[in-house]
Amino acid sequence: xxxxxxxxxxxxxxxxxxxxxxxxxxxVSAKPAKSSRPEKLTNSTSTRPASGKADSKSAKPAKxxxxxxxxxxxxxxxxVKESASPVDEKLxxxxxxxxxxxxxxxxRAIEEGRVKVNDRIATLGDRVTLTDKIFVGGQRVVLRTExxxxxxxxxxxxxxxxxSRHDPEGRPTVYDSLPSLKGERWISVGxxxxxxxxxxxxxxxxxxxxxxxxxxxxxxxEYLVRIQGDVDDDMKERLLEGVLLDDGVARFTDIVDxxxxxxxxxxxxxxxxxxxxxxxxxxxxxxxxxxxxxxxxYANIFIPSHVRVGxxxxxxxxxxxxxxxxxxxxxxNYTRIMRPSREEVAQIERxxxxxxxxxxxxxxxxxxxxxxxxxx
Numbered sequence: 001x002x003x004x005x006x007x008x009x010x011x012x013x014x015x016x017x018x019x020x021x022x023x024x025x026x027x028v029s030a031k032p033a034k035s036s037r038p039e040k041l042t043n044s045t046s047t048r049p050a051s052g053k054a055d056s057k058s059a060k061p062a063k064x065x066x067x068x069x070x071x072x073x074x075x076x077x078x079x080v081k082e083s084a085s086p087v088d089e090k091l092x093x094x095x096x097x098x099x100x101x102x103x104x105x106x107x108r109a110i111e112e113g114r115v116k117v118n119d120r121i122a123t124l125g126d127r128v129t130l131t132d133k134i135f136v137g138g139q140r141v142v143l144r145t146e147x148x149x150x151x152x153x154x155x156x157x158x159x160x161x162x163x164s165r166h167d168p169e170g171r172p173t174v175y176d177s178l179p180s181l182k183g184e185r186w187i188s189v190g191x192x193x194x195x196x197x198x199x200x201x202x203x204x205x206x207x208x209x210x211x212x213x214x215x216x217x218x219x220x221x222e223y224l225v226r227i228q229g230d231v232d233d234d235m236k237e238r239l240l241e242g243v244l245l246d247d248g249v250a251r252f253t254d255i256v257d258x259x260x261x262x263x264x265x266x267x268x269x270x271x272x273x274x275x276x277x278x279x280x281x282x283x284x285x286x287x288x289x290x291x292x293x294x295x296x297x298y299a300n301i302f303i304p305s306h307v308r309v310g311x312x313x314x315x316x317x318x319x320x321x322x323x324x325x326x327x328x329x330x331x332x333n334y335t336r337i338m339r340p341s342r343e344e345v346a347q348i349e350r351x352x353x354x355x356x357x358x359x360x361x362x363x364x365x366x367x368x369x370x371x372x373x374x375x376x
Contacts, residue, residue, distance in 0.1 A: 087129070088127040088128060088129045089127060089128065089129075090125075090126075090127055091106070091110065091115065091117065091122055091126045091127065091128050091134070092106040092107050092110060092124075093207070094128055094134070094143065095109075095115070095134070095136065095141065095206070096187075096206025096207060096209070096210060097205070097206050097207055098141055098142075098143055098184075098206070099181070099184035099185045099186075099187065099204045099205070099206060100136055100141060100185060100206070101185065101187060101206065102187050102188075102206055102209045102210055102213070103206060103207075103210040104210070104213075105187075106206075107124060109136060109137075110122050110123065110124050110126075111124060114136060114137050115134070115135070115136050116134070116135040117132055117133070117134055117135075118132055118133050119133070130143050149340065150203070150204065150205045150208065150320060151203060151204050151205075151314065152201060152202070152203045152205075152208075152314070152315040152319075152320050152323065153178070153179070153186075153201070153202050153203075153312050153313065153314045153315065154199060154200075154201060154301060154303065154304075154307065154312060154313050154314075154315060155174060155177065155178065155199075155200045155201075155202060155311075155312040156197075156198065156199065156200075156303055156307050156308060156309050156310065156311055156312070157174055157192055157196075157197050157198060157199075157200045157309075157310075158197055158309045158310050159194070159195050159196070159197045160172065160194065160195075161173060161174050161176075161177075161194070162174070162194055163188055163191040163192060163200070171194075174188070174200060177310060177311075177312065178202060178312060179312070181204060184204045185204070186202040186203070186204065187202065187203055187204065187205075187206055187209040188200065188201070188202055188209070189201035189202065189203060189209050189212045189213060189298070190212075190213055190221075190274045190298075191274075192295060193277060193280075193293075195293070196293045196294070196295065197293075197294045197295075197309065198223070198224075198293075198294040198295030198296055198303065199295045199296060199297065199298050199301065199302070199303050200295070201298055201301065207329075208324065208327070208329055211327045211328070211329045212299070212323075212327050212329075213274060215272075215273055215274075217327045217328060218272055219272070219298070219299045219326065219327060220253065220270050220271070220272055220297075220299065221270065221271055221272075221274065221295060221297070221298055222268060222269070222270045222295070222296050222297035222298075223268070223269055223270075223271070223279050223293060223294065223295050223296065224258065224266060224267075224268055224292075224293075224294045224295075224296050225266070225267050225268075225269060225279060225283065225290055225292065225293050225294075226260070226264065226265070226266050226267075226290070226291045226292035226293075227264075227265055227266075227267060227283060227288050227289070227290060227291070228263055228264055228288060228289040228290075228291050229263055229287065229288030229289060230263060230288070231265060231267070231286075231288060235286050235288075236255050238286065239251060239252045239255060239269075239282055239283075239286065240252055240253075240254075240255065243282055243285050243286075245278075245281055245282070245285065246281075247275060250271070250273070250275065250278055250281070250282055251271075251282070252269045252270060252271060252282065253270045253271065253272055254268075254269065254270040255267055255268070255269050255270075256268040256269075264291075268296075279293060280293065299323060299326045299327065300319075300322050300323065300326050301315070301319065301323060306355050306356045307355060308355075308358065311355055311358075313351070313352065313355060314348055314351070
């Protein structure tokens with residue numbers, strides 16, 4: 001049985017009691033000044049000791065209410081620490097938020113000595129403010145003081161493109177097909193191999209990209225894979241239980257049969273991590289070969305039917321909210337899901353209309369004019 005607690009008079013907080021006690025003290029000290037001390041004096045004109053002592057004692061209770069102010073009033077007092085603006089933060093966190101790259105990429109850049117703060121080479125663990133001058137690769141980084149609009153786009157990556165910004169071999173990159181940004185950079189949420197196609201997400205929010213890629217978020221990634229070789233139930237069971245790879249134990253969380261029969265079959269498989277070539281290595285550990293691999297889902301995001309290979313589309317505000325919720329990301333931090341301007345809305349609508357018209361356009365049938373029906 002739960003007793004109802006009724007606060008007693010003795011349980012009242014001390015900050016509320018002190019002013020009352022000081023008031024009583026003032027009343028007690030005022031009484032002797034009027035009654036007791038003047039009676040002992042022989043001269044009626046010598047009231048100086050009584051008035052002087054009464055004034056000195058009555059002045060003390062006037063100071064006590066200041067000491068017994070509530071805690072809220074004491075916290076409200078300005079201090080050097082609180083008035084210091086802006087607050088310092090980790091260097092890699094500030095750079096990731098500015099859209100220069102993901103937090104891991106910024107940590108690598110700091111370790112390589114490519115980041116300077118106030119004409120000094122930065123090191124891991126440095127903390128900066130918005131007033132510091134930051135340079136990455138010799139170029140000044142302009143830090144935003146106000147929240148910017150968070151954007152996320154979906155790209156249907158074809159085979160034969162790499163996920164790096166620059167390739168020394170001159171191969172095409174995924175960034176060549178993305179829309180341009182002013183004062184920001186697209187950050188890829190994970191990577192896909194050169195021979196892997198499918199869904200790839202990009203965002204201008206480095207914190208969101210870091211949260212989506214971090215293993216603690218436990219976000220599932222679904223792939224469609226074509227296997228050359230015999231796949232039986234025992235092999236599926238081993239892949240679901242876990243296989244020891246070079247970088248630790250890995251496993252699929254789900255395997256579903258797709259189309260095909262015999263030695264060329266399709267499977268849908270799901271992993272919860274983003275290790276390098278994890279899906280290929282898992283299947284190859286069982287003695288089979290992966291001939292085709294395509295990512296079809298990342299968290300709650302699928303490839304729309306009207307987005308063809310090599311095309312991109314921008315996620316809506318609701319899709320971004322759902323994605324942040326899936327990753328456990330606080331969408332109110334650093335950047336906000338702000339509504340796009342009229343120009344941005346018009347651009348998005350034109351782009352979507354272009355994608356849908358291209359996907360619904362009928363294919364032209366090529367007619368070989370050399371093959372004509374014989375005349376009768």
